[in-house]
Every structure is written in C-alpha cells, then in structure tokens.
Amino acid sequence: MAARDRILSSLRRAAPPGPPLPVLDRVGVSFPDLPARLGEAVAAVGGVMIRVADLAAADAALRALPVHRDARSVVSLVPGVGAATLDAAAVRDPHELAHLGLCVLRGALAVAENGAVWIEGASLPHHALAVIPEHLAVVVDAAAIVPDLHAAYARLDLPGRPRWGLFLAGPSKTADIEQSLVIGAHGARSSTLLLVG
Template sequence: MSSREKILQQVKLNKPSETALPLHYTFESGYENTEVKFKEILQAIYTEVIVVGSLDELKEKVEEMYAGVVNKATTVEALSSWADFSLQVQDPHELEMIEIAILQAEFGVAENGAVWISDRHLQHRVLPFITQNLAFVIPRNALVNNMHDAYKRLLDTTGWGCFIAGPSKTADIEQSLVIGAHGARSMVIFLVEN
C-alpha cells in the first residue's frame, strides 16, 4: 500500500457522522433601533444617510446637494424633472458620462448596510456600477435587521437583483484604502417617510 493510499484510508476511517441541518434557521439581531444600526454601519463604510419627510423634500435636498452637476440621471419618478440625462438609451455604454445617478431601491439591511436593487426599478443593470456617484431612495419603513430577514423578502423575486453596500473601495495595493476604485466614488442613501 502506497503512502497516498494509507492517507486516503485514514481519512475514510475518520469520517465524522452526519449532522442533520435545521429545517428553519433564523437569526434574531436584537437591534434596539434598526434605522440607527443601518446609519451606524453605513457611516463606517463611507456612506451618508439622509432622512427626508416627503418626496418634495427629497427633491429640494437633491437640488441643493447636486447644484451645478451635469449628467444627472434618476429612476425616481419624483425627480424626473431634476435629471438632465435620459436613461432611454439602447447602448449601456452611453451611460458612462453620468456623474450622479439616484436610483429607487427596495429595502436596506441594518446588519451590513446593504441596499437591494432589482430590475423592477432599473432599465440598465450597469447603471449603479458605471456612474461616478450613486444615491439610493428607500422608504424609511423598508429597513430589515439582517440578511435572514432580507432573504425572506426576496422569496417572490424574479429576474436580476443585487445588494450594494457603500461606494466602491479596495485596499489590496499596499493596504492603502482607495475609494471609487472600480465603481461609484460616493454613495448617499435617502430614507423617505411614507
């Protein structure tokens, strides 16, 4: 018997018994305030969270924050008059000129600051990744505690969707943090009262 065969035989003999997985597994986060935790996590990953009382207040805030910016796009109906860049393009490469994109998102996750977006509100999947600056609009009551709660909300989801947390960043090179390395350089989340 070769050394290899001996090793494989020992591995087979040392096989642990199977353990049954639970049928339903959930994790309770126990956050006192989901919104406070959401803001805390996002602040740690270089994302600003702004609470606005209405869609009219959202429009005022957006006009104030992005005054003088050109190539603005949005999927939020209430901001359509603010946008100066049409998303009605055939070739997604034309979106590379967008300076700020404000997108409708479905919900946010307090555990990790992730925001769920899907093709339900997005004509071009590349938009959140190609824009220079990114903002999301989320209903204030659409925050969940953790990814277990998030996946429960996704049971009826079909098509494309993804979680995005914070602006693009990397620290691979010499352990030096670079924001906007391969995507949006900044991210803002607007929580809108219903």
C-alpha cells in the same frame, strides 16, 4: 454532455452522509432603533445617510448636495427626486452611460446591520446604472428597513420569484495597494442613502 453525466455519477458515488439542512428561523439580530442603526452601518461602509420626511424633501436634500449640483448629467429612476438630464430608458446601449455623473436609484430594502441596500434589476433600465455613474443616490422607505440579511432574504422571497438584483453597501472601494482604503475603484465614488419617512 459526457462530462455532465460523468461528474454527476461520480458525485453520487462519492456522496458522504450529511446532516439535514438546518432551519434558519432562529438566527438574526434586532436593533431598538432601526433607522439609527442603519445610519451607523451606512457610515461604516463609506456611505452617507440623510433622513427626510417625504420625496419632496428627498429631492430638496439631493439638489443641495455637490454630487447633484456639480453633476454634468443625471439619471433619476425615482420620479420627483433629482433633476434628470437624461432618460435612461431611452438609452439603447449602456456604453452611452460611461460619463454619467449621478444616478438616483430606488432601493427595495435596506439592511440595518450592514448598510446594504437591495436594488431590483427590474428597476434599472440598464444594470450598468448601479455601477457606472460617478455618484449614486439611493432612495429607500424607512418602512423597508430590515435588521439583517436573514430578514432581507425572507422578505425578498427569491425562490418564489427568482430575479436579478444586488446588495449595494456604500461606494466602490479597494484596499489593494498596501491596504490603504481608497473610495471609488471602478464604480461610484460616493453613495448617498436618502431614507424617506
């Protein structure tokens, strides 16, 4: 603990005066048509958005996609969407998910400005499910679209209930070789957002 006390006391000694913490209630954007804007943003980050009326329609839309049809194994965390071949809750070691073909996730909210979807850690039997499958499908309610990240954090209320979660925007990607965009670096090679309602 010697380091801790030394660091804290030297920080206190050196602390410069600073402005008050700014209030963030006056920033943000709005869009006339949130679902349309979300669709554009999802496309811009390399994903695909499909609008469906209800979960049954989401299921039908997903089953028609090659990522579902060709998947050797499917985990679905959204009851009724996708033909699950594996119960992730019964998997003890996430390493067993290494060859998972498709995972259907529940997105708690979607951000129209940047196409990101918030995935709650509590919705995942294993955190690896957000990154390890070859393909991802994320089911989000149309009522859960917020315009931007400010609105997203306001709705998530993380200080009230701190918890693991991630914003996921499209499939995994890299441009580390001569800035050529390549989809599917380590995580999902495709990401389909099923917008319900």
